[in-house]
Amino acid sequence: MDLNTVVEIRDARHPAPWRPGDGWLGGGTYLFSEPQPHLRRLVDLSRMGWTPVQRHPDGSLEIAATCTIAELSGFAKALVAEAAPLFEQCCRAFLASFKIWNMATVGGNLGNGLPAGPMISLTAGLDGECLLIAQTGARRRVRVVDFITGAGRKVLTEGELIRSVTLPARALTCRTAFRQASLYGLGRSGVLIIGTLDPLDGSLAITITASTVRPFRLWFPLPPTSEALRSAIEAAVADDEWFDDIHGLPEWRRHMTFRYAEEIRRELGEAAR
Template sequence: MDLNTVLEMHDARERAPWRRGDAWLGGGTYLFSEPQPHLRRLIDLSRMGWAPVGHLPDAPDHPGGGLEIAATCTIAQLSRFARTFEVPATPLFEQCCRAFLASFKIWNMATVGGNLCNGLPAGPMISLTAALDGRCLLLGQDGSTRRVPVADFITGAGQKDLREGELLRSVTLPARALACRTAFRQVSLYGLGRSGALLVGALDPVDGSLAITVTAATVRPFRLWFPLPPTSAELRRAIDRTITEADWFDDIHGLPVWRRHMAYRLAEEIRRELEDRALTEGDM
């Protein structure tokens, strides 16, 4: 779609004062999908030269290292990287990439950062990074930086903790989360439909703790953490205690009551799968 109100394109490498009507341009799959009458200038990130995915060294901010995924990393680049990345959580990368159900054209243009900054409940990069305890690195116009957990960065449907002119630079995933066994569940109202509920479980092999992240069914991601795998009743109570009636998403892709029901069901499936796998492998 043509953006007829946009008058300028600016290279992000050439720093310029942020002004009203500016927007960061990554892949552009959302920006060019519908009218943006409030925009006057696009700040192009495509030539920043950021490595799509990189390994992090051991440091106080990320003990044991981890991964840094650039905001400009495309879905195709992340998928290709995951095919050569050998950690227990590796399958989750491809599962979340496939949750887009998008054409190869979108895969080669849509970015991880764009998916997060759209803040849509069904954003699978939100699901991936929130489930693996990801943290957003945000760059301010004044040169300041701050880190925000992905689960807190998304504050509602299409809403995020992003200040005026602030840029999402990357998302970091800690090594401990990458060492977790994961389980993935997704459901839609119809074949090839948008996710109505997408849940991920991550079982820590070190201390036996379990995190279950609820996305798509809710207006924002909810990461439920248990020091030990819960019983079925404990899991259900935790969902009811943490996710309020207003938190269940409501649109044409699923009513709140259906989304809540599927969250109960998928969370229980994840709990059983990870419990069975841990017993089989002798960790419990």
């Protein structure tokens, strides 16, 4: 779609004062999918030259905001880590064409803050942390589960940039379980639940996304009972935090969340034993 309100595209390599009507341009797959009447100028990040994915000496994994889904998928295929299968599962949750895979970025998916964003699911499920850079150059780090505050709502301030997401080394050693549901065979995720079992201390984390307006990550020192898991979800997610749109009613999303969380509890609980 043509954005007929945009009158200028600026190269992000050449800093300039942020002004009203500015917006970051990554892959543009969402940006160009619908009218953006509030935008007047796009700041293009595509030439920043950031390494898409890199493994740090401490074992953590840093994913640049400009990393495309295709690049992340390709990297994960060669990743030697217990959690490696989760990357491809979340990439496939896009249910998108190769054209989208080659343009859509991890940072763009996070920046949209939509409940069905599978990069939100992946990075929240592996306890990721966003690196944010303000227009002043000030940097801060925010956990992904805290970065998204509601459907389409984030903690970003005016002109603030998502630079990267870092996944801790310990999370990559976890055994994972993945469940996803959609009302349609090739539809947007209505529910996406991720479980991680820590081999070091036997703790279990259940991350709820797509069915709720924001991600929820529930941590248990040991795999809980079915009743304890259900009670934890009920206590964490308020009635008005179950997402409601054309892709699924809140009642269905809630039901499937409990069902999949229990399946994951059993799957990873048996692995722990």
